[in-house]
Amino acid sequence: MSSFTPKRIERIQIGWSCLNPDHFHFHEHVAARCIEKQSNKQPQRRWTPEMYADVIKRRESGEKFKAIGAKYGVGVARIIQVYDKAERIERNRVLHAQRQANSTAAQTSAHETS
Numbered sequence: 580m581s582s583f584t585p586k587r588i589e590r591i592q593i594g595w596s597c598l599n600p601d602h603f604h605f606h607e608h609v610a611a612r613c614i615e616k617q618s619n620k621q622p623q624r625r626w627t628p629e630m631y632a633d634v635i636k637r638r639e640s641g642e643k644f645k646a647i648g649a650k651y652g653v654g655v656a657r658i659i660q661v662y663d664k665a666e667r668i669e670r671n672r673v674l675h676a677q678r679q680a681n682s683t684a685a686q687t688s689a690h691e692t693s
């Protein structure tokens with residue numbers, strides 16, 4: 580007869596919780612990243628061209644990312660992303676305007692030579 584009785588061993592897992600109750604993170608930095616991801620997603624803010632222009636204007640006038648972000652209720656990491664996008668939009672707009680000006684000039688000169 581065996582005196583061995585199965586014993587239930589409960590393993591204690593120490594982890595980090597993010598805001599999502601379905602998640603369990605073993606590492607703090609992973610949980611932190613998860614929280615940041617969620618907080619980036621939560622306010623489904625629509626950035627209008629005016630807002631992008633305002634972010635660029637504020638940045639160019641020397642305002643800190645932290646202050647600009649605070650105005651729009653987002654963190655520094657997010658406002659830097661927004662600023663990057665705003666710059667891309669601005670660059671495209673300028674390129675497009677230049678291309679249009681160039682093609683108009685080309686058309687005009689072609690018209691003049693004919």
Ligand SMILES: [Zn+2]
Nearest residue numbers: 597599602613
């Ligand atoms: Zn998570």
